[in-house]
Amino acid sequence: MEEVRWPGDGLVTEEWLDVLTTTLDRVSRELPASQLSRLLPVPAFDSLIVCASKLLHREPNCLQVSVESSCSVVLVGDLHGQFHDLLRLFQLAGTPSPSRIFIFNGDYVDRGAWGLETFLLLLAWKIFLPHRVFLLRGNHETRYCTATYGFEQEVMAKYGEHGKHVYRKCLGCFEGLPLAAVIAECVFMAHGGLFRHLEAPEKKERRKGRVRKVAEKTEHGVLQLGTLNELLMVRRGILDPPEKGNNVIVSDILWSDPAPKSGLYPNPARGIGLLWGPDCTEEFLQKHKLKLIVRSHEGPDARVKRRDMVDMKTGYTIDHVVHSGKLITLFSAPDYPQFQASDCRYNNKGAYIILKAPDFSSPIFYTFMAALPRPKATAYYDFVNVVDSDEEIDMGASSDASTDWDR
Template structure:
């Protein structure tokens, strides 16, 4: 490809990804990946449009062509031209293939590792496809000796949410035991509809957008909720969760009012206080996760995807989005001790969110250590650099990923990285603006949030272009290791649960 729209050749340089493990053998699960040295240059695609493999089996070459096609299109195609390079029926077939695998995985996937294996954990990517390619350029692709665990939030806010998610699904189909995709809070119908993903899909598939979107919602609901790596590291999107059967304390009820003589004189509203108890992995394993809409009745499911750590002890309701919990260092200690784990790696909060949490470290390097307790540590990991982009508050943050290495896997090595250079048209396409609380409350978007038990809708909007430079503003299966978890690794109900009365 030559220079286009004023871009220099260095801006369009190819990405070379070397997939070679320490023994020189790559991905032993597939015979077509047995070459001792595999060079992959992501440049101009070899075919246009993408077609489904004739025998229905995804190959390494097919995935590489998919990756390079999406990269090339991000620089050369508008959103409305996407269907010309990736027909809707190919998207639907890929999602169906991945669904057959994901639906068989347990809520909490156990990942066994040996002394020749490393695990890379990746946090929120938020549709920043070029940054995903940058990570793979740095550490290599999934292989027999390198596993990947993604903590969710693949979509929304970035231009290429669909491309990013489809590439990850393709790798999941190709190497189901080498890549694990967990669910984030944006992988739900209410949030993805409001925050940009639905609009992106409809613009990329004007005639078949609703069909593709529904297929995405189906596979979102099948994504596992957490992982346990090497018997010592727990990863999830949001964090810890309440015990089953405990209801929310953020509700109001009516109480009879009596006069001085004990006679009823009316009723008044008062806040209902409820004691919250920390949940266990046993309870997480029993959750019915196959729902597209998150609601208050799915308390544990919502907690896992929405909860945040805090410096204050105890377990309380989370005001951010009015969903999930806030948990303190004492809860981290209790969870690690009773689960016989050493590390928690969660995501969910970028530099904009963590800045609102008093006492917690910033996320400018893409990660933070939030709790250090006797049994281990809690880390937050965010893999979308320069986030949020093009707002009045520019954090100029880095993204990060974590590498877990043998023999113990319990000392994450965090690697920070800068954002990949973006096409000028992409920068124009992605813009965020602040919305007043009153405007958000009166919008139809807020109704969808409240229907899901979330009282306050987000205070930002996103612009997606019909064509390059023309923004239109909108409101923003295989058998799986560890299924079920061995009894000696499952967490008992806490004998001394952490409680807090709001």
């Protein structure tokens, strides 16, 4: 098997994509993980990720994806390093093309054994068809998650002495991933979901020689929904979004979950992000003249703990039905997670959505089973002892563990 070389003219072609896909697939099935660095050498990796990063960093926080009537749109949820299920999805839905737009909703890495292959293949498609492939950021495209759920260790196993370099390049690429998309002016897509309005910074007012702080616009302590204009203004280029402060919108949009009861309030299970009810879904849809919200973020392991929410056995759920439209959770990793401490599996299907003209807000759901049997692989994280469902992660400890990689 020959190594994959970056095209001399820098132009990715469909033939080159086929070679890359075949190589990644064969390595995963036939060779030790460490052989990836031989067949996709560091120079080829560098050229691929630098080219993709430039494209991603130029895109806005919230993409405006216009769709011609001759196009369909495929929406994809969490993939979590299940590379062979991504290939199966492409077989079923078709690959990106001038008449078929793909929008991926984050969580490309962690938990599965082939996060690097999954992410690199999607980056290659982004380079080949930059206006037909859109990659949004998930909560696992962060340093603390990749240090906890295996991606960091996976990269080290596959690239050895060059592992720190490859991991650092991937982290830099994560920073450029957009946070959300508005599709055909009627569908909002983001990994976690909705986000808060930030109170205007306190300003100081001088009165008779005394200085007092004056809060502006919002009642202190009452959470309110944010707007798309606010989303456009946040600084997304940070690896570990803060749990509070001026840039908390990034955390909200990556980590939040819907709830059956009304209101907007902190998310106690995760310790980060928000919970929002159907009243907030209605407010957001109405305010922005939208008809549909599609989010991801919750797999079967998360939903089994939330008795008040529908399970994730079919790969999607309709969580809110309101006057203006619907809220959908979409999960595209079947038979998830790949590694479990228990022999009792969730046996969930994966799902994807197709939107078509004339009404791009009427989702057509497709479900699929996992591409089994999976090639044998070793887990890159301690799945027996690591907390499930991204709950109560010690983010400070995870972040600190990798700080030397930024030097």
